[in-house]
Every structure is written in C-alpha cells, then in structure tokens.
Amino acid sequence: MIVVRVKLQINEHDKDTLLACLKGQMDEISRFKGCKDYSFYQDPLDPSRFFLYEEWLDRPSFDAYKRSKEFQETSALLFPMMVQKPDSAYYSSEKVGP
Numbered sequence: 001m002i003v004v005r006v007k008l009q010i011n012e013h014d015k016d017t018l019l020a021c022l023k024g025q026m027d028e029i030s031r032f033k034g035c036k037d038y039s040f041y042q043d044p045l046d047p048s049r050f051f052l053y054e055e056w057l058d059r060p061s062f063d064a065y066k067r068s069k070e071f072q073e074t075s076a077l078l079f080p081m082m083v084q085k086p087d088s089a090y091y092s093s094e095k096v097g098p
Helices: 012-030 059-066 069-081
Strands: 002-009 035-042 050-057 086-094
Touching: 002 069, 012 035, 012 069, 050 059, 059 069
Parallel strands: none
Antiparallel strands: 002 050, 002 086, 035 050
16 A cells, blocks of 8 residues: 655645646546545635645555646646645555454
C-alpha cells in the first residue's frame, strides 16, 4: 500500500474557492482504480491550513493517478493558492492490526 500525506497552507481568501472545487474532485479521485482513501481536512485552529491523506492499493495505482487529468487539474488549482511549498511524505507500507 502507498500512503500519501500532504500538509499545505493557502491564501486565506482562497479557502471557499478551494473547498468548492475540491468537493467534486474528491469524489472523482476516490473512484480511481486502487484508491482506498482520498481525504482532505482543514485545520480547526488555522482555516488556511489543510491536510491531504491518500491510500493507494499499490505503486502502479498511485502512479496512474499522478499521470491523470484529475491530478493535473487538482495541482493546477492548488499550487497558485499555496503560500509556501507543500510538506509531502510518501510511505510504502502494510497495515497492521484490524
């Protein structure tokens, strides 16, 4: 399994635009082959900070998503709104426990 964690901060005045655009994108991306989870969270203490969490069945599934039109569209939406480079981490892992 591939786990992706991205922390990002956007311009505060872009928050409503970001949320409106991502709602449709998230449903579409969640239906990608191999996508186990695609969730976007907002920091309750700082409304300009967000956290993206993804789980993919395997590396080929994640790579196919990264080559997709949806990834390009989401990136084109997010990057101009960011106030700094995102903090991203990628993990290859196996779930332990129930």
